[in-house]
Amino acid sequence: MAKALEGVKVLDLTHAYNGPFCTTLLADNGADVIKIESPKGDQCRFWGPIDPKSGESGFYAFLNRNKKGITLNLKTEEGKKIFLEMVKDADVVVENYRPGVMKRLGIDYEVLKEINSRIIYASGSGFGQYGPIANRPCYDIVAQSMGGMVNLTGFPDSIPTKVGPSIADNVTGIYLCVGVLMALYNREKTGLGQSVDVAMLDTIFSLLENAIVINTMTGEIPHRQGNIDPSIAPFDVYKVKDGYVAVGVGNDKLWSKFCNVIGRTDLIQCEKFLTNDLRCKNYDPELKEIISDWIKDKTKKQLENMFDEAGIPCGPVLDMKEAIEHPQIQAREMMVHMEHPIIGEMYFQGVPIKFSRTPGSVDTPAPLLGQHNEEIFGQLSISKEEVASMKENGVI
Amino acid sequence: MAKALEGVKVLDLTHAYNGPFCTTLLADNGADVIKIESPKGDQCRFWGPIDPKSGESGFYAFLNRNKKGITLNLKTEEGKKIFLEMVKDADVVVENYRPGVMKRLGIDYEVLKEINSRIIYASGSGFGQYGPIANRPCYDIVAQSMGGMVNLTGFPDSIPTKVGPSIADNVTGIYLCVGVLMALYNREKTGLGQSVDVAMLDTIFSLLENAIVINTMTGEIPHRQGNIDPSIAPFDVYKVKDGYVAVGVGNDKLWSKFCNVIGRTDLIQCEKFLTNDLRCKNYDPELKEIISDWIKDKTKKQLENMFDEAGIPCGPVLDMKEAIEHPQIQAREMMVHMEHPIIGEMYFQGVPIKFSRTPGSVDTPAPLLGQHNEEIFGQLSISKEEVASMKENGVI
Known part of the structure; x- marks a missing residue:
């Protein structure tokens, strides 16, 4: 061809x-x-x-x-x-x-x-x-x-x-x-x-995406933030049983599904986490600890399956061999x-x-x-x- | 136009x-x-x-x-x-x-x-x-x-x-x-x-540049290396008086110039650092400490001028405001x-x-x-x- x-x-x-x-x-x-x-x-x-x-x-x-x-x-x-x-x-x-x-x-x-x-x-x-x-x-x-x-x-x-x-x-x-x-x-x-x-x-x-307009519009100087996105929560890389997994929950609908997956439907109506804005404010340390505690004894594969089924963006941190072999x-x-x-x-x-x-x-x-x-x-x-x-x- | x-x-x-x-x-x-x-x-x-x-x-x-x-x-x-x-x-x-x-x-x-x-x-x-x-x-x-x-x-x-x-x-x-x-x-x-x-x-x-062929040719799984390049030394980001500066010394000619700039011409003939390969092997902690000690009380501007004059690749770690304002x-x-x-x-x-x-x-x-x-x-x-x-x- x-x-x-x-x-x-x-x-x-x-x-x-x-x-x-x-x-x-x-x-x-x-x-x-x-x-x-x-x-x-x-x-x-x-x-x-x-x-x-x-x-x-x-x-x-x-x-x-x-x-x-x-x-x-x-x-x-x-x-x-x-x-x-x-x-x-x-x-x-x-x-x-x-x-x-x-x-x-x-x-x-x-x-x-x-x-x-x-x-x-x-x-x-x-x-x-x-x-x-x-x-x-x-x-x-x-x-x-x-x-x-x-x-x-x-x-x-x-x-x-x-x-x-x-x-x-x-x-x-x-x-x-x-x-x-x-x-x-x-x-x-x-x-x-x-x-x-x-x-x-x-x-x-x-x-650099919005880092430049953040500076020119607000005067603020953006600083490095590790693995979170300051405008979305939860959105992070978590330590799990056999490595690390990235999970992102971008809106209220996903948040409710996420609470279902982690077996904490009580959090859906919790005032501290009611909106994305509140979840960002109360992420570290409170929400982060809740998730880290729940996630730490699961495997990459388990998590990928659970979140995939719920339609929540998620993926393991793969090393070079794992990425090369990924289907x-x-x-x-x-x-x-x-x-x-x-x-x-x-x-x-x-x-x-x-x-x-x-x-x-x-x-x-x-x-x-x-x-x-x-x-x-x-x-x-x-x-x-x-x-x-x-x-x-x-x-x- | x-x-x-x-x-x-x-x-x-x-x-x-x-x-x-x-x-x-x-x-x-x-x-x-x-x-x-x-x-x-x-x-x-x-x-x-x-x-x-x-x-x-x-x-x-x-x-x-x-x-x-x-x-x-x-x-x-x-x-x-x-x-x-x-x-x-x-x-x-x-x-x-x-x-x-x-x-x-x-x-x-x-x-x-x-x-x-x-x-x-x-x-x-x-x-x-x-x-x-x-x-x-x-x-x-x-x-x-x-x-x-x-x-x-x-x-x-x-x-x-x-x-x-x-x-x-x-x-x-x-x-x-x-x-x-x-x-x-x-x-x-x-x-x-x-x-x-x-x-x-x-x-x-x-x-991912050579990370993939490193794995397929050698079986090795490349791991994260911080700010160094494992095949070039010195090549790193150093803490200086008013921030951080990146410096890279890619070959013997630059190494000799580098030793001149840091006032250590004795290192040029030093057996431990004679070739790039040896400098890689003996970088951490020995060579790294020598450079870190010398560099720590210089300013970004001083270093940029000194290395630029010698033709050595070097540049400060700029924050968003500094990068935006760079000439x-x-x-x-x-x-x-x-x-x-x-x-x-x-x-x-x-x-x-x-x-x-x-x-x-x-x-x-x-x-x-x-x-x-x-x-x-x-x-x-x-x-x-x-x-x-x-x-x-x-x-x-």
Whole structure:
């Protein structure tokens, strides 16, 4: 079956995490993504988990599936010339170097648009392409901290807490993909390309939901709240017999069902808990203790069944193994199998956007370093002998 | 200046958070988004912060800027008939009801594609449109918990911790936008629409980066690690004189610069810290204590300057007020001003994707309930008198 982006040619100059996350979304959905690495290779070829037998990186392998890989030293004149040649019939260039690097290499948007006015040029970075600190180096933890996310995660009495996985990186990659796609659609109407700029700092800031308007409308500075939602109660993560379970009771109807489930119908008419507003006010410690006491000797499975039957949103805190094996994750093919030429059998995350007519899928493993050099350079009428000599001269 | 999605007509049946986050991205970039609410209004019209003078919701106001708003009771035959009429020349329908609701209303994709084969029909939900638990109710905290995020956030000795803001909701909205845009691009090539299905559970699962391959390749079950990255050291959030600061030292070159900044060049040749691998092994407690001791009486500003000068990624943990006022956030117009007809002056988050030729922007405030009824129904040749009678009969 054809995929959504069939025929779209992407030159992928990205490395590490935010840029590659963007081009993975494009590649999973049918774009021809040619990953262009320096002859040393993307730094994440050295990131764990590392296959003990071969030294190959599992990180690189899951993040670069469906892409072809070539090497090119853009600091050499010959390497740059080949890249500019490739730009002529490309649709999209994606890069996530530090702002300024592409200009120093002589392959920034201003240069590329002269060669191909239809090119879409997408840049992911820590702080963006302009602004007073645009040129600073950035890691995910720095963007999470400065963007306000770290201060809002964790408990009132804990230190500020970063989100475990690198969401500044991967959500920046998703926004970058949104940018590429909007520009592609617009090009269909206008015939013109453009550049797209997404910053990890802006990304984090955009995800803070009502924390920003709380500050600007009330002057209050929102503080981290642990696992509760200050405007809904009960809504928390509880310790149970074999782990932790999240439960949320968003309105009076659910509250009455909840009281039924916990065998405390007397609470439905209790004045302290009559409305959501009162339940919020009297949650800690009173209501919290009632629930914690009742819930502590139940199992995750028992609770899930009881609350599910009553239509109350509830779910266990799953560890990585439990989440991977969950029937819903499996049914939605969020885990896929891939045979990697060196690592062998692999299982990693699938495609999160489900289309009815053009489903995305994982079809080919991540490229070995320079695996598609002969194929891609061959399309530019560079002979095998020339490829060999380019390798010798450090061009690829 | 024209925006990227000018001319794209979106019928927005979304409420609360993930669906509206998707249509905001579309509306900020020029799509004509018509938000269709039940006569009672989107539930988030009652979510805080609430303007004390008027009772209007700041949450609704920031999340629904740039959209037009009408009311329509889809449970009435007349309401449904009007909606189906609107579908004829629409490009996109976005909805985030519980799976099954649209079918019960008789306006699911199977029905709509018969009226308009070009329609793109995007659905956001907790668990997706299929799978064994597709029909369960879900909140952000439940998706975060079951998807594996909560177990990976927080400290080894703390309880599992949810991400403060509702990232299962808003990232699902961004993926839904990716889906709409891929389908729009594909429709340009094929003339055909399709349906798009994104689940909060899948979204969270897709953001876990290497936690999944760590489990499948090594059998190990990754556990939450607080603010460190287990494969880089030093990389942590430190308590300083006036708050907290994040610092990351990703390689040997940065390590040597770091030792210079903290006045401990003796550490560069110290055998315990010679490589990143050794620094990871000897970070806690030894290296951590050295850094914590040195850093504790410096201020955020001092540290930012010192590390910035040395090219070391570093940034303070900012609270909401500090992040809003940060010069980089301001320079990138991540805070915008809007005059709301009832709330008055408002300041909220801007547009995170920066285009060179078709910049998005915030131009109009969120609609009051039913504000554009006469305008939009007028386009369907429904007279003002008929609109008034529809209101009386509970159709709008």
